[in-house]
Amino acid sequence: MAPPEILSLKGVRAGYGEVAVLHGIDLSLARGETLAVVGANGAGKSTLLRAIMGQIALTGGEIAFEGRTLARFPTYHRTRLGIGYAPEGRQLFPGMSVDENLEMGAARARPAERRKRIERMFGIFPKLAALRRTHCGYLSGGEQQMVAIARALMGEPRLLLLDEPSTGLAPRVVAELYASLASLLGTGLAVLVVEQNARAALRFAGRGVVFEDGRITAQGEAKALIADRRVVSAYVGGLATPEWAGAPTEG
Amino acid sequence: MITFATLCVLGLLWGGVYLLMAEGLNLIYGVMKVVNLAHGDFIVLGGLLAFSLFERGGLTPIAAFPIAAGLLFLIGMAVQLGVLEQITAQGPEGELRTLLATFGLSYVVANASFLLWGSQFQSIPFLQGAVQAGPIAVPEGLLVCSLLAFGVALLVHVWLTRTITGKSVHATAQSALGAASCGLNIRRIRTLAFALGSAMAGGAGALVISLIPFQTSTGGDLTVQAFTLIALGGLGNYPGAWLAAELLGLTEVFTQYYLGSNAASAVVYVVFIGVLIFRPQGLLGRVGRV
Numbered sequence: 001m002a003p004p005e006i007l008s009l010k011g012v013r014a015g016y017g018e019v020a021v022l023h024g025i026d027l028s029l030a031r032g033e034t035l036a037v038v039g040a041n042g043a044g045k046s047t048l049l050r051a052i053m054g055q056i057a058l059t060g061g062e063i064a065f066e067g068r069t070l071a072r073f074p075t076y077h078r079t080r081l082g083i084g085y086a087p088e089g090r091q092l093f094p095g096m097s098v099d100e101n102l103e104m105g106a107a108r109a110r111p112a113e114r115r116k117r118i119e120r121m122f123g124i125f126p127k128l129a130a131l132r133r134t135h136c137g138y139l140s141g142g143e144q145q146m147v148a149i150a151r152a153l154m155g156e157p158r159l160l161l162l163d164e165p166s167t168g169l170a171p172r173v174v175a176e177l178y179a180s181l182a183s184l185l186g187t188g189l190a191v192l193v194v195e196q197n198a199r200a201a202l203r204f205a206g207r208g209v210v211f212e213d214g215r216i217t218a219q220g221e222a223k224a225l226i227a228d229r230r231v232v233s234a235y236v237g238g239l240a241t242p243e244w245a246g247a248p249t250e251g
Numbered sequence: 252m253i254t255f256a257t258l259c260v261l262g263l264l265w266g267g268v269y270l271l272m273a274e275g276l277n278l279i280y281g282v283m284k285v286v287n288l289a290h291g292d293f294i295v296l297g298g299l300l301a302f303s304l305f306e307r308g309g310l311t312p313i314a315a316f317p318i319a320a321g322l323l324f325l326i327g328m329a330v331q332l333g334v335l336e337q338i339t340a341q342g343p344e345g346e347l348r349t350l351l352a353t354f355g356l357s358y359v360v361a362n363a364s365f366l367l368w369g370s371q372f373q374s375i376p377f378l379q380g381a382v383q384a385g386p387i388a389v390p391e392g393l394l395v396c397s398l399l400a401f402g403v404a405l406l407v408h409v410w411l412t413r414t415i416t417g418k419s420v421h422a423t424a425q426s427a428l429g430a431a432s433c434g435l436n437i438r439r440i441r442t443l444a445f446a447l448g449s450a451m452a453g454g455a456g457a458l459v460i461s462l463i464p465f466q467t468s469t470g471g472d473l474t475v476q477a478f479t480l481i482a483l484g485g486l487g488n489y490p491g492a493w494l495a496a497e498l499l500g501l502t503e504v505f506t507q508y509y510l511g512s513n514a515a516s517a518v519v520y521v522v523f524i525g526v527l528i529f530r531p532q533g534l535l536g537r538v539g540r541v
Contacts, residue, residue: 053432055428074431074436074438075428075431075432076430076431076433076434076435076436076437077434079431079432079433079434080434085432086432087428087429087432090429091426091428091429091432092425092426092429093421093422093425093426093429093430094425095421095425096418096421096422096425100418100422103415103418104418104419104422104429104430104433104435105433105434107415107418107419107433107434107435108434111415151432151433152432154433155433155434
């Protein structure tokens with residue numbers, strides 16, 4: 001039996017003022033599934049996540065999480081329903097320590113439970129344990145991204161949304177980040193990652209979707225998309241191949 | 252030497268009073284990036300309320316402090332939910348609209364105060380003796396108000412940095428989207444911050460009216476003074492506001508003594524302009540990498 005659907009988008013349209021960005025997106029994600037949304041800059045990938053989190057209003061269509069339509073819920077409520085979100089630009093609290101940033105991710109939990117979850121995060125991102133008292137404003141880009149993801153996981157979400165996690169990071173750091181994320185697979189957590197670094201995202205995810213001008217132009221198994229010459233030449237091959245990613249599959 | 256020591260003590264004590272008058276504005280700006288132009292009028296309203304409580308009920312400014320703070324907390328809550336929360340536009344346009352809204356609010360509060368208390372200066376004669384500490388004589392009223400001001404500032408600082416609710420306010424001040432992504436109800440946090448900032452203004456007014464006579468039109472000057480202080484410290488920076496308050500207190504007291512009271516306010520603004528030129532982010536303002 002297929003795992004139950006956790007996220008469903010039907011005919012989603014959204015944009016900024018008069019400018020329409022998403023043009024009728026249909027998408028679904030099952031429990032425990034990983035999905036990479038790739039595409040060029042300005043294709044509407046981040047807008048998709050903003051729409052799911054209620055940062056922008058829909059002009060059409062519907063988004064449902066675990067069968068419940070999200071239309072009337074503000075961002076904070078969607079997080080409380082079980083959606084973890086690491087937004088573009090990380091949106092950390094720079095004047096607060098790593099520990100305090102993580103605390104905020106589970107602000108509603110009991111103090112003992114919060115501490116337990118923080119230790120669990122240090123198990124996933126061991127590098128952060130030594131930096132727990134450091135203010136986030138002083139961390140490197142990679143460390144900040146780890147805090148952003150760990151903070152999103154602190155609420156024990158069933159769906160994790162990641163917006164361009166590899167932006168501005170060195171290939172080695174991207175590898176480290178995705179290796180940490182890979183350790184979450186199999187726990188029942190569904191992950192939706194949007195990336196310009198298509199190769200990194202498609203190697204991590206089980207399924208991929210290609211965005212172009214706010215529309216889905218290709219989708220399928222991530223491995224198949226990496227092997228697809230058209231997709232590779234448009235969205236993967238055009239990007240520098242990171243050393244860690246190995247030789248391009250298209251040969 | 253005794254004169255110098257006396258001026259230092261007086262400067263530091265006045266710094267405490269200035270801090271109390273400005274910290275509410277700092278909290279509101281820090282969380283919401285709104286300069287509340289009615290802040291000074293809230294201080295005056297708290298002061299005039301304390302004046303009435305003193306005149307009719309014989310309550311001292313210290314007894315009136317929680318009443319004025321409580322009333323202004325409720326007013327702040329109503330203003331945030333009824334007015335500012337309705338102004339939803341983001342970016343420069345939104346900032347301009349909230350600024351205009353608080354400008355209008357300033358007029359409403361000042362005129363309502365005028366209708367209730369008239370235009371004459373009011374003050375409360377309270378603790379008018381002096382405490383002798385060795386060769387230094389310190390006015391009792393200033394000492395009590397300043398110590399209370401430091402106590403409140405310390406309490407707010409501890410609340411902001413040690414409790415989960417305070418940290419949520421602190422977090423929202425740094426990134427509203429980050430806070431919402433953590434499941435924090437930023438609408439409720441903004442309301443709490445505005446109400447608390449207003450309460451601090453009302454409480455400050457209840458104390459300061461025993462040191463400085465108020466009339467309904469004093470509010471504008473107090474807003475400018477409070478804004479100068481928080482800009483000097485680094486907008487939204489709490490330890491910075493503390494440092495700036497002490498610097499202003501000392502500058503004003505020394506200038507007043509050596510150059511006269513007319514020069515005092517001018518020198519304060521010269522210091523302010525100097526800081527803006529050489530350290531535009533304020534004394535303790537920081538530029539993070541996030």
